[in-house]
Amino acid sequence: MELPQISWIDLPGVVNMRDLGGKPTSAGKVTRHGAVLRTDNLQDLPPESVRRIVDDFGVTDVVDLRTPVERRGTGDGPLKAESLTFHELTLYPEQADEKGIPDDRDEEPDRLPWEDEQVLADRSAHSHEEHLANHYLGYLSQRPDNVLKALRAIAHAPGSVLVHCAAGKDRTGTICAMALTEVGVARDAVVADYDATNERIELVFQRLANTPTYADEMAGQTVADQTTPAETMRMLLASLDELYGDGPDGGVRAWLRRQGWNEQDSAALHRKLLGADNKTEENR
Template sequence: MTTIDDRIGDDFSLSAPVNLRDLGGTPVDGGVLRSGVAIRADDLSTVGVADAAELVDAGLSTIIDLRTAGEVEITGRGPLADYPVAYHHLPLMTSIGEGMPQDGPFAIDHVQMGEMYARMVESAASQLATAVTVIALAPGATAFHCAAGRDRTGVLAALLLLALGASDDDIVADYSRTDPNMPAIQQRMKPVMGALMARLGFDLDDLSILSSSEPMDVSMRTMLARLRGRHGDALAPLRTAGLGDETVARLRDRAVVAG
């Protein structure tokens, strides 16, 4: 049977999402993450009809949507809504405009982005714990996504890999793989994000996100450092929110294979 990993390899290009990849092969404690368990992506609502069918045929059983209600309202769920795929809407923010100033140009650097990630883990720990639990219990492949597949998706990917015992360097390496995809992502997102920003009173062209010339891996390293500095364990907010050892053990049982 064709696997998810086969379908999203070099010979498979989704019609619209441009930041979709299986986390399989990432080194974790005791081996590597098995392919066909966890897939990270940008907005899956934009997937084409044929590609949606291929993903389901290849084993996609569950979708975790990390977008806000406003984003879902604009684009919906797309063709994958027509398939018997479990859907979990677990927004990590109430509004895409959280933290934005109400006047003047807006620019943040990678350190500030990492600090925002850490606050997101703390404020949305319950949703993130639920997401990790869904991945641990899902019968097939789980795809999780936001709009760009970098920030909210990157936070969940990092916490999932932490739960499996991945090193900081491997977590950062996965996060950084999004960087070359950003021009295509931004081009695809512009109509939706422009509409959302207009609702909030912002002009998308006036916003300058991640203006620093530093490499983007600074964001993820900052998130991990801030969480450990405040909690000791970067997973502590999720553990407090209900992520238990039994769930992590179940996740490891289905996700870790010898490297």
């Protein structure tokens, strides 16, 4: 399969914004441009970027995956002055003192299903890819409620949706990968969208390191520590297949339904990403 070009949006104030449009599904459809955008933090948007987001892109809803600590540290961004709906949905425990920047020195929140106790005991450290995949599994195990709310916010928004965290790569990448997978986007295209952040990773790293809220988290890390290798997303999706089955009704789809995601939600997400003529049968 020929992978689609990444639809970058070069907007002053952000460094990692792109459109989820143009992704092929296994049934031969393609995701709509302009329906869902993903990005890094929105705190530094100048007025002209705010106007483009609201007036040109038609954004009505913002899914903010940052923690309360991050939001307090950075304060309200310029979009808060607009008549938009904000869904503030941390993927960590509500009272956790977290700033959402994965670090290979962190403790693992979970383990991949193929790792038995002996493997864990014999290995002193995970690879970067394994660490990140475990970290993302932690989002699902710690905050399944907010993962579901984030996907419902995307599905049911009246206009375009902007999904973001601090860097626009880990939390944002996980939520976007689950949305794309649920509507039947081919796995290689899902992985390629996640991996695309590496094209902007130096800019992402510099922006975080120069932001007071995240400067301490970035101290001692390198650009390589913050990369998003394609294998990470393959591991995450494979782990869900391993846990919930790898057929059309397994993996991400099965996990979502165990949390209460229903056919109305699925139909709404299909309409959002694929258009009015696409039904939930798309990924069957």
